[in-house]
Amino acid sequence: MESQSAHQQLIELVRQAKRIVALTGAGVSAESGIPTFRDAMDGHWSKYKPEQLATPQAFEADPARVSRWYDERRLAALGCEPNPGHYALAELERIKRAQGGSVTILTQNVDQLHQRAGSQEVIELHGSIIRWRCTRTGETQDHVEREPLAQDYPIKSPNGGLWRPDVVWFGETLPTRALASADLACQKMDLYLAIGTSGVVYPATGFIQFALDRDIPSVEINPQETPISEAFFARVREASGVYLPALVKALL
Ligand code: OAD
Numbered sequence: 579m580e581s582q583s584a585h586q587q588l589i590e591l592v593r594q595a596k597r598i599v600a601l602t603g604a605g606v607s608a609e610s611g612i613p614t615f616r617d618a619m620d621g622h623w624s625k626y627k628p629e630q631l632a633t634p635q636a637f638e639a640d641p642a643r644v645s646r647w648y649d650e651r652r653l654a655a656l657g658c659e660p661n662p663g664h665y666a667l668a669e670l671e672r673i674k675r676a677q678g679g680s681v682t683i684l685t686q687n688v689d690q691l692h693q694r695a696g697s698q699e700v701i702e703l704h705g706s707i708i709r710w711r712c713t714r715t716g717e718t719q720d721h722v723e724r725e726p727l728a729q730d731y732p733i734k735s736p737n738g739g740l741w742r743p744d745v746v747w748f749g750e751t752l753p754t755r756a757l758a759s760a761d762l763a764c765q766k767m768d769l770y771l772a773i774g775t776s777g778v779v780y781p782a783t784g785f786i787q788f789a790l791d792r793d794i795p796s797v798e799i800n801p802q803e804t805p806i807s808e809a810f811f812a813r814v815r816e817a818s819g820v821y822l823p824a825l826v827k828a829l830l
Pocket residue numbers: 602603604605606608609614615616617621628632686687704746747748773774775776777778779799800801802803804816817818819
């Protein structure tokens with residue numbers, strides 16, 4: 579937001595909204611110390627090839643390498659704390675709920691920091707790195723222990739399968755229930771926020787199109803321009819951990 583009046587306009591937009599949907603991405607967790615994917619300097623995909631770590635083929639070819647990398651990321655996430663941006667979204671949800679409304683977070687993040695900050699309506703579009711799944715039975719287990727899941731990877735499950743992170747890899751379909759819940763939330767929303775996401779991975783582009791088709795106001799909160807910035811009604815070029823607490827404070 580360039581000017582004070584534009585900032586004021588945005589506060590009014592959020593104040594008036596009853597049912598808010600917020601799509602969040604890695605940028606929201608950046609201020610907690612978790613690297614994003616596409617940052618040129620320290621993004622995961624600037625150091626590693628996604629096809630060697632984040633595809634079913636990569637897991638099949640080298641399950642030890644993939645499991646170790648994800649377990650390291652699980653431990654790193656557990657060692658991080660939610661930042662003021664996460665807490666502000668949880669506070670916004672409390673405010674809207676008290677007024678009979680809602681804030682639904684559709685997150686592409688797998689770190690569970692929104693839930694740890696107190697957000698109640700969180701839809702995990704890309705699964706969770708804290709949850710692991712047996713490749714044979716589909717059983718899942720949460721792992722909040724702050725030590726490696728194994729000495730030796732890959733991790734064998736008792737019934738002959740392997741444990742893999744319960745995340746969505748490139749080439750896999752998004753969880754049906756999460757998508758259906760996201761769709762339901764979008765049907766009811768009167769304000770769409772996209773926070774800390776480059777918007778390049780499906781279904782991020784679908785959500786903004788949904789908002790555009792129905793004339794629902796949309797706001798992008800991201801210090802950088804993204805390939806889909808132009809589609810938004812308003813753009814805020816600030817870090818989410820700085821802007822969101824200020825926004826919520828202005829609502830009180
Ligand atoms: P990206 O790394 O693509 O984008 C992160 C965005 O966050 C960028 O647009 C940054 O400008 C922005 N950003 C950085 N710091 C920020 C801050 N403090 N406040 C607000 N924004 C900030 O991450 P995602 O959009 O989440 O999928 O990526 C989407 C998916 O692509 C991920 O879920 C992952 C990845 O490959 C899989 O692994 C399947």
